[in-house]
Amino acid sequence: xxLVNKISLWFIAIFIMITPISMYIAYNGxxxxxxxxxxxxxxxxxxxxxxxxxxxxxxxxxxQGHPIAITSVATLPSQKTDIITQSYINSNLKRRECKMxxxxxxxxxxxxxxxSSYNFVTKSNQILSGMLxxxxxxxxxxIGSMSIAARFLSKxxxxxxxxxxxxxxxxxxxxxxxxxxxxxSIKEFKELNSFVSKMTNKAMEDYASVKEFSENASHELQTxxxxxxxxxELLSETNINASQAQLIxxxxxxxxxxxxxxxxxxxxxxxxxxxxxxxxxxxxxxxxKDALAVYDDWISLKNIEVTTHLDNNIxxxxxxTLAEMLVSNLLxxxxxxxxxxxxxxxxxxQRKLCVSNTGPAPEIPxxxxxxxxxxxxxxxxxxxxGLAIVKQICEVNKFAIxxxxxxxxxxxxxxxxKNDKELQSKMILDKEPHLx
Amino acid sequence: MVQIIxxxxxxxxxxxxxxxxxLASSIQDYxxxxxxxxxxxxxxxxxxxxxxxxxxxxxxxxxxxxxGNGLHLLKVIKEEKISxxxxxxxxxxxxxxxxxxxxxxxxxxxxxxxxxxxxxARLRAIFRRKKLDGSNLITFNEIxxxxxxxxxxxxxxxxxxxxxxxxxxxxFVVNKNRVLSRQSIAEHLWGDYTDNLxxxxxxxxxxxxxxxxVSAANGGDYIETVYGLGYKFNASIYETGQ
Numbered sequence: 001x002x003l004v005n006k007i008s009l010w011f012i013a014i015f016i017m018i019t020p021i022s023m024y025i026a027y028n029g030x031x032x033x034x035x036x037x038x039x040x041x042x043x044x045x046x047x048x049x050x051x052x053x054x055x056x057x058x059x060x061x062x063x064q065g066h067p068i069a070i071t072s073v074a075t076l077p078s079q080k081t082d083i084i085t086q087s088y089i090n091s092n093l094k095r096r097e098c099k100m101x102x103x104x105x106x107x108x109x110x111x112x113x114x115x116s117s118y119n120f121v122t123k124s125n126q127i128l129s130g131m132l133x134x135x136x137x138x139x140x141x142x143i144g145s146m147s148i149a150a151r152f153l154s155k156x157x158x159x160x161x162x163x164x165x166x167x168x169x170x171x172x173x174x175x176x177x178x179x180x181x182x183x184x185s186i187k188e189f190k191e192l193n194s195f196v197s198k199m200t201n202k203a204m205e206d207y208a209s210v211k212e213f214s215e216n217a218s219h220e221l222q223t224x225x226x227x228x229x230x231x232x233e234l235l236s237e238t239n240i241n242a243s244q245a246q247l248i249x250x251x252x253x254x255x256x257x258x259x260x261x262x263x264x265x266x267x268x269x270x271x272x273x274x275x276x277x278x279x280x281x282x283x284x285x286x287x288x289k290d291a292l293a294v295y296d297d298w299i300s301l302k303n304i305e306v307t308t309h310l311d312n313n314i315x316x317x318x319x320x321t322l323a324e325m326l327v328s329n330l331l332x333x334x335x336x337x338x339x340x341x342x343x344x345x346x347x348x349x350q351r352k353l354c355v356s357n358t359g360p361a362p363e364i365p366x367x368x369x370x371x372x373x374x375x376x377x378x379x380x381x382x383x384x385x386g387l388a389i390v391k392q393i394c395e396v397n398k399f400a401i402x403x404x405x406x407x408x409x410x411x412x413x414x415x416x417x418k419n420d421k422e423l424q425s426k427m428i429l430d431k432e433p434h435l436x
Numbered sequence: 437m438v439q440i441i442x443x444x445x446x447x448x449x450x451x452x453x454x455x456x457x458x459l460a461s462s463i464q465d466y467x468x469x470x471x472x473x474x475x476x477x478x479x480x481x482x483x484x485x486x487x488x489x490x491x492x493x494x495x496x497x498x499x500x501x502x503x504g505n506g507l508h509l510l511k512v513i514k515e516e517k518i519s520x521x522x523x524x525x526x527x528x529x530x531x532x533x534x535x536x537x538x539x540x541x542x543x544x545x546x547x548x549x550x551x552x553x554x555x556x557a558r559l560r561a562i563f564r565r566k567k568l569d570g571s572n573l574i575t576f577n578e579i580x581x582x583x584x585x586x587x588x589x590x591x592x593x594x595x596x597x598x599x600x601x602x603x604x605x606x607x608f609v610v611n612k613n614r615v616l617s618r619q620s621i622a623e624h625l626w627g628d629y630t631d632n633l634x635x636x637x638x639x640x641x642x643x644x645x646x647x648x649x650v651s652a653a654n655g656g657d658y659i660e661t662v663y664g665l666g667y668k669f670n671a672s673i674y675e676t677g678q
Contacts, residue, residue, distance in 0.1 A: 219500075222527040223456050226549035230462030233552045236615040236665055237469070246664030249617065256619045259549050294626065297600070297638045 004154040008146050015142055023131055030127055039083055039102055042117040046081075046104035049115050053108045069116045076105045076112050087123070098123040160184035164193055171200055173207045174273065211273060218266035225259050264385040267325075268372070271392040281315040282323050288348050291327040295335060303341045304357075310348045316416060318397050326393045329386040330355040330412055337410065345411075351420055356411035366403055390414075448472040448563055451492040453483040453509065454525060455501050463496065466552040467559075469614075480504030487518060493567060494521040494559055499528070499537070507537055514541045521562035525550070551620035553611040560610050576609045576671065578655055590655035600625050601646045608659060608669035617666040643667055 049059040049068060059070065084101040101118040163182040171179055179200050181193040232255070236248050270276070288310055299306055316323070334344050334357035342358040362369065370391040373384040390412075394401045400415040400423055415423045450472050454460040460476045467474045475492075477483035480503045487495075495513065499506040510522060524537045524545035537545060543562045546555055564571055564583070572584040580589040586602045588595040597605070607616070607624050618636040625642070647659050660668045 219527040222548035223459060227456060227458045227462065229549045230459060230466070230552050233615070233617070233620075234462055234465055236617070236662070242663050245662050249665040252617045252619050252665070255549065297641070301638050301641060 002154075003158070004150045008150045011146055012143055016139075019135060019139075023128075023135065027124070027127055027131060031124060034122055034127075035100065038100060038119060038121055042100075042102035042119060043081060043104060045117050046102060046115040050104065050106040050108060050113065053106070053113060053115075067118050071114045071116070073105065073112050073114045076107055080105055085121070096123060096125075157186065160186065160189050161192070164189070164196060168196060168200075173203060175204075178204070211269060214269045215266060215273075218262050218269070221262050222259070225255060225262070229255050229259075261385065264389060267389060268385070268392055271322075271389070271396050276319040276322055276396060278317065278319045280317075280320075282318050282320050284314040284316045284318075284323060284327075284353070285310050285312055285348060287320070287323045288327050288346065288353070291324060291331055292346065294328065295331050298332075298335050299344070302335060302338060304335060304338050304344050305342070306344045306346065308346045310346065311350060314348060314350060316397075322393050322397070326390055326414070327353070329390045330414070333357075333386055333390075333412070334410070351417060351422070352413050352415045354411055354413040356409050358408055359410050361408075362405055362410070366405060369403060370401075387412075448494060448559075448567075449490075449492045450474045450494045450496060450559065451477060451483065451486055451490075451520075452496045453477045453480075453501070453506065454496065454498040455479065456498075462552065463555065466556065470556065480506075480509060483509055484512060487513065487516075491518070492520045494523060494562055496523050496525055496555070496559070497537075497542070498525045507540060510537055510540050510542060519566070521559075521566045523555070523558055523562060525555075551617070551623060553607070553614055553616050553620050554624055557607055557610045557624065574606065574609060576612065579605070579609060579650075581606050581609065590650060590653035593653040595649055595653055595655075597646065597649055600642060601649070604642055604646055605650075608667070612658075612669045612671040615662050615666060615668045619666075621666065 045068065049070065052059040053070070059068070081102060081104045084103070085098060086101065087096050087098045089095070090097045098121050099118050100121045101116055103114055103116040106113050106115065160182045161184075167179050167181055179197060181197055184190055184193065229252075232248055232251055236245065240248070292306075292308065318326075330353070331346070334346075334355045337359045338344060338357045339359060344358070345354070345356040347354040347356075370387045372388040391401060393399075394414060398418050400418045400420065402413045402415070402423060404411055413423075448467075448470075450467055452460050452463050452467075452474060454463065454476070455478050457478060460478065464474045464476060475486060475490075477486050480501045483497075483501075497506045497509060501509075506524065510524075513520065513522065522537075522542045524542045525548060526537075526545055527548045543565070544558050546558060561583075564574075572582050574581040574583065578591045581602070582588075583606065586599055588597055588602055588605055603625055604621065607621065618639045621639050621643075622636055625639075643659060647657060650659075651657055656674055658669050658671065658673055660670050660673075662668050
């Protein structure tokens with residue numbers, strides 16, 4: 001529920017809760033005042049009648065047409081006046097009426113008189129119903145004005161909050177500039193803004209330093225690796241026997257792997273960093289052909305049958321080295337995870353690059369295939385970063401990538417448009433789309 | 437005529453500008469083994485001093501030096517019109533295209549961790565281009581390699597070999613009597629793509645094919661297998677025998 005609506009509801013609820021109390025007070029006040037003035041008026045009339053009696057005049061002037069009764073009483077009650085209210089049902093009007101009697105006692109001469117007047121007064125439920133009628137109007141007015149005011153106020157008061165939310169929403173750890181938050185005079189929002197900007201600045205700094213660290217670390221590692229490799233090479237020049245040669249060979253393998261992991265991680269860091277902006281188009285078809293040529297040896301070594309369908313003139317806005325890496329990673333993957341005498345298909349059209357290969361079913365959940373160091377086959381000689389790099393390259397270039405395994409074929413498709421229609425329909429077909 | 441070029445190959449003078457002493461000494465050891473004169477400079481200043489006093493055929497230049505950027509040194513070299521060939525040693529790779537220094541006048545670059553035979557092969561290629569006026573002929577005994585046409589001859593017989601096999605043979609001849617690991621060969625032949633080539637079976641295939649083709653043309657069987665490690669082009673194999 002929106003904050004505005006919530007506040008409005010609370011407001012209205014409080015208003016409704018207070019209403020009976022305020023009505024009770026208002027009712028009492030009105031009733032009291034009405035009765036009081038009536039009583040005073042009648043008392044005054046009684047007083048006049050009494051004065052006339054005292055003067056010996058006939059109290060006609062006041063009694064005529066007035067419901068005033070003069071009776072003599074034996075003794076004067078302690079109170080000079082008493083008030084009696086009486087309700088009865090008016091059979092003509094068919095409603096209850098309320099009659100109020102004011103009896104005043106006077107001692108005129110030797111006689112004691114009771115002068116009694118009465119009048120009809122407004123009944124309490126009449127006042128109440130009048131008030132209720134007003135209440136409904138009042139409620140409607142309050143709710144109406146509340147909802148209009150709330151909308152207006154929320155637009156004004158929450159504007160800076162909304163702006164802040166928008167900034168947070170679009171915030172990206174990788175962005176270079178610090179976030180700009182709107183000025184506000186509201187204390188809470190000021191606090192929020194200062195907290196948000198502090199937090200994001202800190203996050204950006206940390207991210208930058210981690211990034212710098214990992215980039216430096218991988219570069220720093222290259223030199224010791226070069227030292228080890230060169231020393232091993234010098235060692236293998238010396239007089240060594242077969243078992244020593246074997247040991248050196250194994251070390252070479254390990255260094256090779258280490259250096260590949262290191263280079264791949266450095267690349268991933270760089271990709272994270274989005275350092276590959278380019279304003280040149282690359283002939284993707286050319287790159288695909290070149291990459292296929294490079295893998296020719298490997299393909300023939302494994303006796304893999306390759307079917308290619310490469311469209312010409314496919315120009316894409318992508319860094320050339322990244323394009324090469326993307327294609328070669330996909331191809332080498334298709335070869336590595338293929339079986340002897342297997343098949344492989346490479347299809348390149350304006351909208352996608354699809355590399356498919358035959359091979360055993362994946363052993364790990366296919367979603368995880370694109371994670372770093374996830375390998376379907378752990379004893380494999382690959383370092384498990386190839387598909388992570390492919391995924392990252394796709395992300396950087398706003399390509400979409402889709403993997404599926406069907407009828408013994410693995411196929412990885414790279415769509416050059418993230419919102420490709422074919423891809424969308426595929427995602428609907430696949431109950432569990434492996435979109436990354 | 438062809439053989440003379442190899443004989444007149446002058447002694448190469450190399451300056452190694454590398455702040456890591458172990459690595460610098462490895463390079464020196466390896467190049468000294470080839471009969472080159474190799475001097476070391478561990479800092480930017482030391483390198484500059486040496487450059488003002490001596491001339492070198494080739495300079496191996498590390499980009500990251502403790503007291504300055506190697507690329508600045510490259511600028512100095514270009515400004516002072518020092519004609520040495522320059523091979524950049526960089527911890528960064530092709531993606532950091534700005535640091536390769538190729539636009540700034542370097543002749544080539546290798547990425548750490550490099551293989552010493554690879555470094556040597558590149559150095560020799562630069563040297564060939566610079567000093568021998570772009571001579572494209574490399575000769576060893578009966579083997580003649582033309583680096584322009586990628587033509588290989590055994591005596592006068594033209595070998596029917598692929599580009600990769602040619603490069604492999606060239607790599608062997610340049611690094612003769614050296615043990616070449618399978619990794620080094622793979623990286624030389626496939627470059628950056630070796631990242632993806634999981635096994636080295638096809639290095640074996642290529643070497644096997646090459647040996648077969650050279651033997652078929654009555655060339656000597658120079659290439660030996662060093663078990664568990666790689667291969668070696670044994671230049672002295674027939675010297676005692678014949």
